[in-house]
Amino acid sequence: MRKYRSHVFAACFLLASALVAVLAAVPASAAASSTICTGSSHATYNPGLTLTPQTVSVTETDVYSSCTSTDPTLTSGSLSLAAFTIPDAACNDLSAGGSGALTVNWNNGQSSTATLTYELTVTGGILQTVGTGTITAGQFTGATAVFTWVYPIVNPLLCLTPGGLTTHDGIITAVITGV
Template sequence: MIKSLRTAAAVLTTAVSALALTALGPTGTASAVVQDVTCTPPSSNTATYNPPLTMTPRDGTLTGTAQYGPCVSVSNPAITSGSSGGTTTVSGRTCLDLLQSGTSAFTITWNTGQTSTISANRTSTIAGGLLVVTNTGTVTSGVFAGSTVVRVITSPATDITLCTLGLGTVSSVYSLITLKIISL
């Protein structure tokens, strides 16, 4: 147990040291890394599938609604929350599609009325009974344009796992969101 704690402490110390070196410029001064905005849970997303997803490919609609907040922005302190969402038609979709990698594009409307349009790569994994979807990309237009985006969406995977086994359907998925937009 003590050896495990020492190993964990050593790994954490190494990671913090590497992060500190990354943030320092060649002369030891801080680089221009700016945390444009961070939004943490209870930020959430709800995706609703009509008809519900099964293992049989079906056409239908996907309605997504994301609420971001509380949000903290160093570069734009007036931003404290945001939202995104819409409805799209999907063709031949199954519950296995929830586990696929791909691309995502979405626009966040901030409480200030400003928008950020984001283009990202998406990966999905199931770990410890949770579906974890990670979007990594860039703000392509609007406030924070050119900044790096990391959005992690986490939800229970029970319905998805049952569906992939042919034992159920997925009518909706409720998730918690962590969003970070960072200027380098």
């Protein structure tokens, strides 16, 4: 019986050693990643928003000034959205949903392209757009992504100025998890 126990102990020890060796060989990149970033967003409207609905071209620059990531080299990032149009946009109606891609350029020289579906809501004087989807290229490919833009509702009096409202500033967050 004693000989049987020593064989079982030896087999368990070898199995545990093999498991430790396999786990040690898994690259760090295979571990689940997460990145949370916050920053500011600046949108420019052309022509400026007024109270009359019109097709408006929008350009946007976002700066993620603070990031916490499982990648210690990633501490900030930025993205610029080339001109896109919003039909029938007005100061009191910026409804823009749909889907599209954006690319964040990280401070570590990497980038992440996300394909997102956007939903816009207006609640309690806050305009919020949430884009949910997946990182489809670059760093974190395959991860889940949630990008959120929060802007204060525009004061309608600003829309009565000559040229209308031409810029809008807000805050942004990006949450990337998984892989």
